[in-house]
Amino acid sequence: MMKIVWQKQEMPDATVDVGRLEELARQILVEIGEDPARAGLLETPRRYAKWWKEFVEYDAGKVDTLFESSTLGQTVMVSGMTVWSLCEHHLLPFSCDLAVAYKSGGTLLGLSKFARIAHKHAHKLQVQERLVSDIADEIADITGTDDLAVVGRGEHLCMTMRGIRTPSTMSSSVFRGVFEKSEHARAEIFAQLGAK
Numbered sequence: 001m002m003k004i005v006w007q008k009q010e011m012p013d014a015t016v017d018v019g020r021l022e023e024l025a026r027q028i029l030v031e032i033g034e035d036p037a038r039a040g041l042l043e044t045p046r047r048y049a050k051w052w053k054e055f056v057e058y059d060a061g062k063v064d065t066l067f068e069s070s071t072l073g074q075t076v077m078v079s080g081m082t083v084w085s086l087c088e089h090h091l092l093p094f095s096c097d098l099a100v101a102y103k104s105g106g107t108l109l110g111l112s113k114f115a116r117i118a119h120k121h122a123h124k125l126q127v128q129e130r131l132v133s134d135i136a137d138e139i140a141d142i143t144g145t146d147d148l149a150v151v152g153r154g155e156h157l158c159m160t161m162r163g164i165r166t167p168s169t170m171s172s173s174v175f176r177g178v179f180e181k182s183e184h185a186r187a188e189i190f191a192q193l194g195a196k
Contacts, residue, residue: 016056021049055086060120064142065110075185077101077192078114083122085131087158096128096154100139101189103147103178109139117142128154129172136174147177149189 025045029036036045079099087094100114121134132152140148151173160167178185 016049016053018049018053021052022046025049055123058119058123060116060123063113063116063120063138065113066107066142067110069104069106069108072105074104075101075188076104076108077189078111079193081115081118083118083131085122085128086125087156088125088127090158090162091125092156092158092161094128094154094156094158096122096131096152098132098135099149099151099189099193100135101149101179101192102139102143102145105143105145107143109143113142114139128152128156128170132172132174136176140176145177147179148174149176149179149186150174151189151193 022045025048026036029041029044034041036042077099078101079097081098081100082095083098084093084095086092098118100118102109117138118135121131121138126134132150136148136150139150140146151171153169153171155167155169159165175186179189
């Protein structure tokens with residue numbers, strides 16, 4: 001079986017040229033047969049540029065707050081986090097419901113940090129598999145644990161809105177350490193998720 005290794009992508013450091021994006025938005029409107037000077041579209045290029053700026057320059061804030069753990073080896077799971085990202089193949093959005101589980105060692109990651117990490121990695125062009133893998137990598141780096149699982153279930157508008165035009169749910173997962181080696185540990189995750 002071929003093992004896929006994702007190349008870690010860092011967030012871009014460059015700031016967005018809002019003026020240039022506005023020009024491009026006007027050009028797109030003209031190319032699809034619209035009039036960027038009509039009432040309903042006058043502010044669209046500005047909004048388009050502002051949205052890209054917000055997406056690319058997103059700041060998740062502090063993601064590495066750790067607390068001392070009172071127990072060792074307990075499974076900690078955070079689920080029900082939904083993020084939006086952009087498919088790098090079509091520049092169309094996809095939503096992804098995420099669940100993260102790890103075996104606590106001497107420290108616990110602050111609860112809100114899971115969502116911050118998920119949003120941090122969602123704000124770039126990508127595929128769902130890489131999103132799930134990047135989230136797992138960062139949580140492993142911060143917590144120092146090798147025992148973790150990340151499960152993502154997404155709807156991709158590149159399939160829902162174009163091509164076959166059929167809504168569906170794509171699942172992708174990363175299992176490491178005990179979650180990779182133990183069927184029982186994986187079953188615990190899926191039981192808590194109410195596997196669909």
